[in-house]
Amino acid sequence: xxxxxxxxxxxxxxxxxxxxxxxxxxxxxxxxxxxxxxxxxxxxxxxxxxxxxxxxxxxxxxxxxxxxxxxxxxxxxxxxxxxxxxxxxxxxxxxxxxxxxxxxxxxxxxxxxxxxxxxxxxxxxxxxxxxxxxxxxxxxxxxxxxxxxxxxxxxxxxxxxxxxxxxxxxxxxxxxxxxxxxxxxxxxxxxxxxxxxxxxxxxxxxxxxxxxxxxxxxxxxxxxxxxxxxxxxxxxxxxxxxxxxxxxxxxxxxxxxxxxxxxxxxxxxxxxxxxxxxxxxxxxxxxxxxxxxxxxxxxxxxxxxxxxxxxxx
Amino acid sequence: xxxxxxxxxxxxxxxxxxxxxxxxxxxxxxxxxxxxxxxxxxxxxxxxxxxxxxxxxxxxxxxxxxxxxxxxxxxxxxxxxxxxxxxxxxxxxxxxxxxxxxxxxxxxxxxxxxxxxxxxxxxxxxxxxxxxxxxxxxxxxxxxxxxxxxxxxxxxxxxxxxxxxxxxxxxxxxxxxxxxxxxxxxxxxxxxxxxxxxxxxxxxxxxxxxxxxxxxxxxxxxxxxxxxxxxxxxxxxxxxxxxxxxxxxxxxxxxxxxxxxxxxxxxxxxxxxxxxxxxxxxxxxxxxxxxxxxxxxxxxxxxxxxxxxxxxx
Numbered sequence: 001x002x003x004x005x006x007x008x009x010x011x012x013x014x015x016x017x018x019x020x021x022x023x024x025x026x027x028x029x030x031x032x033x034x035x036x037x038x039x040x041x042x043x044x045x046x047x048x049x050x051x052x053x054x055x056x057x058x059x060x061x062x063x064x065x066x067x068x069x070x071x072x073x074x075x076x077x078x079x080x081x082x083x084x085x086x087x088x089x090x091x092x093x094x095x096x097x098x099x100x101x102x103x104x105x106x107x108x109x110x111x112x113x114x115x116x117x118x119x120x121x122x123x124x125x126x127x128x129x130x131x132x133x134x135x136x137x138x139x140x141x142x143x144x145x146x147x148x149x150x151x152x153x154x155x156x157x158x159x160x161x162x163x164x165x166x167x168x169x170x171x172x173x174x175x176x177x178x179x180x181x182x183x184x185x186x187x188x189x190x191x192x193x194x195x196x197x198x199x200x201x202x203x204x205x206x207x208x209x210x211x212x213x214x215x216x217x218x219x220x221x222x223x224x225x226x227x228x229x230x231x232x233x234x235x236x237x238x239x240x241x242x243x244x245x246x247x248x249x250x251x252x253x254x255x256x257x258x259x260x261x262x263x264x265x266x267x268x269x270x271x272x273x274x275x276x277x278x279x280x281x282x283x284x285x286x287x288x289x290x291x292x293x294x295x296x297x298x299x300x301x302x303x304x305x306x307x308x309x310x311x312x313x
Numbered sequence: 314x315x316x317x318x319x320x321x322x323x324x325x326x327x328x329x330x331x332x333x334x335x336x337x338x339x340x341x342x343x344x345x346x347x348x349x350x351x352x353x354x355x356x357x358x359x360x361x362x363x364x365x366x367x368x369x370x371x372x373x374x375x376x377x378x379x380x381x382x383x384x385x386x387x388x389x390x391x392x393x394x395x396x397x398x399x400x401x402x403x404x405x406x407x408x409x410x411x412x413x414x415x416x417x418x419x420x421x422x423x424x425x426x427x428x429x430x431x432x433x434x435x436x437x438x439x440x441x442x443x444x445x446x447x448x449x450x451x452x453x454x455x456x457x458x459x460x461x462x463x464x465x466x467x468x469x470x471x472x473x474x475x476x477x478x479x480x481x482x483x484x485x486x487x488x489x490x491x492x493x494x495x496x497x498x499x500x501x502x503x504x505x506x507x508x509x510x511x512x513x514x515x516x517x518x519x520x521x522x523x524x525x526x527x528x529x530x531x532x533x534x535x536x537x538x539x540x541x542x543x544x545x546x547x548x549x550x551x552x553x554x555x556x557x558x559x560x561x562x563x564x565x566x567x568x569x570x571x572x573x574x575x576x577x578x579x580x581x582x583x584x585x586x587x588x589x590x591x592x593x594x595x596x597x598x599x600x601x602x603x604x605x606x607x608x609x610x611x612x613x614x615x616x617x618x619x620x621x622x623x624x625x626x
Contacts, residue, residue: 080601128465144462151567152441153602158564164479166557174595244479251471252565254464282487288393289466
């Protein structure tokens with residue numbers, strides 16, 4: 001049996017046929033249309049194309065899972081609003097169930113990525129797992145007793161919108177000081193640019209060939225590795241804020257594993273070693289209990305398809 | 314059938330016989346001894362005394378539940394360390410199970426209070442519930458799908474030790490800026506005293522008969538109700554910090570109900586109305602989903618016994 005996993009993104013919709021070991025055997029990609037009706041049609045087109053391409057009959061499919069970049073009602077199977085796509089109020093489970101007569105499950109993209117890592121990726125074998133995806137924003141995912149926890153009305157697990165510094169930097173969500181404003185790739189880039197403006201001699205200027213618009217999530221990390229002082233202080237500040245954000249989650253969930261995904265997680269062991277050092281200093285409640293493992297995601301861009309398929313049990 | 318609920322506190326250990334509706338039919342209280350061995354003996358003495366007093370045979374008891382002020386390993390049934398009592402490493406489940414041949418469950422005091430409110434108190438009927446106990450410190454409890462969630466190795470749900478202002482006021486836990494340092498009764502008293510020192514004409518001085526050492530968790534609230542400006546600004550600051558702390562939990566759990574317990578919760582509707590007002594301004598993620606109900610605890614001092622008993626299913 002196979003499961004169809006669908007990863008709806010801002011640019012493209014990825015479709016994959018996933019087996020029970022989380023392996024993708026066939027994949028197809030469509031451009032993301034920017035309105036609701038075209039969105040529905042593209043999803044159906046993609047499923048049909050995937051099945052044709054794989055030459056697998058519907059009878060060998062046990063369900064369809066979908067990860068969405070925005071608010072969904074996973075109980076009712078409704079895509080509520082995907083703000084960057086202009087999609088709204090799609091009864092996607094009903095529509096696909098009527099067409100294919102298969103169970104359909106949906107969740108948001110960060111939840112789906114977390115489920116993928118917990119079932120088939122770096123957090124496999126752990127029962128309680130928290131994940132931050134460090135990208136344009138900060139997504140969050142929660143696995144409790146091996147199951148995805150989405151919060152009431154599937155509106156929880158918005159871990160990027162927990163405050164780190166109440167009264168801090170204004171956030172797109174309407175509050176101030178959210179984690180997202182300090183540890184997203186966007187925030188790291190802002191921190192890096194600021195440090196460069198304050199240190200015209202920093203090696204970071206050479207790294208971006210003098211063009212500050214070329215700064216990305218790697219700039220500070222790479223220049224810190226070669227000993228640049230300003231780059232190191234950007235990294236230290238970033239590690240502190242990320243470490244504090246993670247320790248807040250430790251005190252709430254005391255997860256067995258904490259997974260970091262998204263672009264920044266490409267720093268791998270360099271990143272996790274620094275975070276482990278930072279968090280080790282904090283002993284609260286660890287008396288006679290093991291520490292949370294801090295690891296990076298391993299499924300990369302496939303996590304969206306694999307995790308969407310993993311919504312079907 | 315009855316369950317024995319035991320509430321271990323800093324001053325006294327309360328024992329109660331609890332029926333399946335969460336009603337306490339018999340109660341007895343012992344002074345809390347300050348060492349491990351005397352602690353074990355007092356628990357046994359208390360259980361025997363309770364059964365004798367109630368004139369109920371062991372065959373009518375289905376289990377023993379215990380709430381503890383400190384770190385426990387609820388899986389293994391071990392009281393790990395109760396710092397204020399000097400108790401350490403007690404295999405309480407094993408000891409009581411051998412003596413009474415009954416199932417024994419333990420948890421920490423804030424978890425137990427939350428379970429009591431969710432099963433028999435103000436949050437009855439709600440599946441996902443978060444609680445803050447606003448006392449000397451801030452305790453936290455998490456109910457997911459009607460069940461107590463204690464975190465890995467039963468070391469999670471330390472909601473008072475999530476930071477509100479990273480880099481803020483030093484906390485006893487070793488970090489800075491924890492919720493507890495801003496919204497506990499202790500913190501409210503400190504805020505109140507500071508405001509009084511800055512306003513010698515505040516009505517709060519009359520309320521405490523000129524003696525600043527008489528300030529308690531009610532001072533600012535009561536004087537705010539009669540219109541004192543400085544008292545109102547203490548209350549506003551407190552509501553803001555408590556509201557922000559609660560909204561962080563909303564974004565993580567989106568609970569159906571959020572319960573406030575501990576001394577400060579005696580302010581009832583005056584407190585919850587202000588918090589609802591504060592949190593209403595924040596719209597993130599509420600699109601098409603109901604709001605979290607903000608309520609105060611109703612079981613008072615009995616919550617410890619009732620919740621401990623509720624650990625036995």
